[in-house]
Amino acid sequence: GQNIDQPTEMTATEGAIVQINCTYQTSGFNGLFWYQQHAGEAPTFLSYNVLDGLEEKGRFSSFLSRSKGYSYLLLKELQMKDSASYLCAVSSFSGGYNKLIFGAGTRLAVHP
Amino acid sequence: EPEVTQTPSHQVTQMGQEVILRCVPISNHLYFYWYRQILGQKVEFLVSFYNNEISEKSEIFDDQFSVERPDGSNFTLKIRSTKLEDSAMYFCASSDRVSNNGYTFGSGTRLTVV
Numbered sequence A: 001g002q003n004i005d006q007p008t009e010m011t012a013t014e015g016a017i018v019q020i021n022c023t024y025q026t027s028g029f030n031g032l033f034w035y036q037q038h039a040g041e042a043p044t045f046l047s048y049n050v051l052d053g054l055e056e057k058g059r060f061s062s063f064l065s066r067s068k069g070y071s072y073l074l075l076k077e078l079q080m081k082d083s084a085s086y087l088c089a090v091s092s093f094s095g096g097y098n099k100l101i102f103g104a105g106t107r108l109a110v111h112p
Numbered sequence B: 001e002p003e004v005t006q007t008p009s010h011q012v013t014q015m016g017q018e019v020i021l022r023c024v025p026i027s028n029h030l031y032f033y034w035y036r037q038i039l040g041q042k043v044e045f046l047v048s049f050y051n052n053e054i055s056e057k058s059e060i061f062d063d064q065f066s067v068e069r070p071d072g073s074n075f076t077l078k079i080r081s082t083k084l085e086d087s088a089m090y091f092c093a094s095s096d097r098v099s100n101n102g103y104t105f106g107s108g109t110r111l112t113v114v
Helices: none
Strands: A001-006 A009-012 A018-025 A029-037 A044-049 A052-058 A061-063 A068-073 A084-094 A097-102 A105-112 B005-006 B010-013 B019-024 B030-038 B041-048 B052-055 B063-069 B075-079 B088-095 B110-112
Touching: A001 A084, A001 B052, A009 A018, A009 A061, A018 A029, A018 A084, A018 A105, A029 A061, A029 A068, A044 A052, A044 A061, A044 A068, A097 B030, A097 B041, A097 B052, B005 B088, B010 B019, B019 B030, B019 B088, B041 B063, B041 B075, B075 B088
Parallel strands: A009 A105, B010 B110
Antiparallel strands: A001 A018, A018 A068, A029 A044, A029 A084, A052 A061, A061 A068, A084 A097, A084 A105, B005 B019, B019 B075, B030 B041, B030 B088, B041 B052, B063 B075, B088 B110
């Protein structure tokens, strides 16, 4: 079966660093995405990993270990506007086509 | 930056009525998707569409649902006879292929069935 796990909620302080973990068990793995979602809005793309290692993009970094079925999203210099849900999503390749399978999301609250 | 456009942003309908949710994907994209998100729950895959036919559908996508690309630009999701449990945000997405930018999501249609 397909399974993606991430913590339900996290809290952090403005200016700090937070790491959001994601573990997955999926078939036809074809990359892992992280999305940010504010309440009532669409997911917006943050990062994509298909090979093992760290991808850095400004204040956001994402890491992937395919052998461990593990990824994390690292947010540095947290700002109040970073309060949102962070969705781990795996691209699953099956029958010649890809689709995204989402985790339930991690709701991050950044406080002063 | 190219966008996926969805209309309407909010639709209220009575149980048993038919609804059509509309999407205009990014013009050079080839793969189209519908996802839904029930309030407080995760984003769920409904259906993918390529080359004018369904490429994959989930268990949620039963006979009440259908998709169509009627005119080469619009991509629609029809729910034939809505149920209360169909109330959700429906997101359309498109992609050219899996790339570093992945899938582009529309802003969603909030469907409320009363």
